[in-house]
Amino acid sequence: MTATGKDYVVYADGLDTRRSYETYRRAVKVMPGGASSHGQCYPVFDPYPLTFKKGKGTKIWDIDGNEYLDFILAMGPLIHGHAHPALIKAVTEQLEKGTMFAVLHDLEVDLAEKVCEMTSLDMVRFSNSGAEATQAAIRLARGYTGKKKIIKFEGAYHGGHDYVLAGTGGTPPMGPSTSLYTIPASWGIPEETLANTILVRWNDFGALKKVVNRHANEIAAIITEPILMNLGTILPDEGFLESMRELCTANDIVFILDEVISGFRLARGGAQEYFKIKADIATYAKALGAGFPISALAGKKEIFENLVPGKVFHAGTYNANPLVVAASYASLTELDKPGTYAKLHKIGNMLQDGLEGAIDDTNTQAIVQGAGPGGCQLLFTKLRKIKDYRDFLSTDSEKYMKMHKKLLKRGIYFHPQQYEHLFISTQHTEEDVNRCIANVKEVLREL
């Protein structure tokens, strides 16, 4: 395919991405979709993903040498930006000492103690990705309660495994919010697995209560993000999380708080601290590793005592490997420095306020939803508030993609998809935010 007479497909007008295109052409021949993850290929990236070569601080460079100010941060993990010196030092030092033992090492225990202290939870198990953590959390809840079904919310993303894919993937929900319907988001998921998932509309406590009343003796767990950060940013209505927590306690249901994004980001103690609620099991990943593949499930001793041989199975050769543990410990140590969360709040609020200002100044039909250090999202919609997945599906994703491309040309990197989320890091400065807002304003005027 050619465009405008060139021998490569034009990405954004005036942006030379021919080497990215060549790399993509090679990739599609040997990798399905030309990527290692569905989240990294067409049609998420249209017409193809750019190929990146370097990142430092808040900047990234593609293979054609274009520079961008990064507000995606690898979908959230890079809470200290790219190639932070403290993380590089920690990992380099560990490299010299040995890359892997696949058995207990002292830094692993240091990290476990630090995670328990920061999250105010009793015990922790490490794994490598967010999906592994949510999968283990659900198995643990099932093993602990002896029940099978789980409740998750429409559109909510908790990783790419069978237990949690129902109701994701852009499929519009059908029927009442309380029915036992399931929508496969992928081929290959057994019916039996889907039948054990109940989807409920987010922020609809009445529906949630009805489902629990009907199936309480079958429901092992409710899994939720504290803020739906994979649907732009959808905040919980006041009291929604607290009521959910109480409902779980009253019905012997494990409350799994998926803090893969919010953990160590929203606050030192994550969403549990931010919203003053307590999970039975919480899952962590992105900011925990700050760009290195580590995740964790943490929670109450009474539950975690069952995560031992002979009871609930959990294992992984690479779990808590020393390199990622070193990076994670360095990340948490950096986060623990005085003033870090205050800065994240300030920059996060500045970004959110600035985007709101840009919308007002340009009379754009859009809103911003966000949570300070957790980041935010600009949503093209007529609605004054997006409160669930059904609302979210009515937003204008094509317009968002157009904005993304125009911003790319101006050196600002937003994700192409509105369901993603704008992230900030400890390295973002007021100047970075001001530059971003000025460009967003110009682009909104052009749209």
Ligand SMILES: Cc1ncc(COP(=O)(O)O)c(C=O)c1O
């Ligand atoms: C809330 C949430 N849970 C779980 C996951 C899965 O994490 P991973 O991609 O590391 O498997 C994600 C990924 O974006 C997520 O946002």
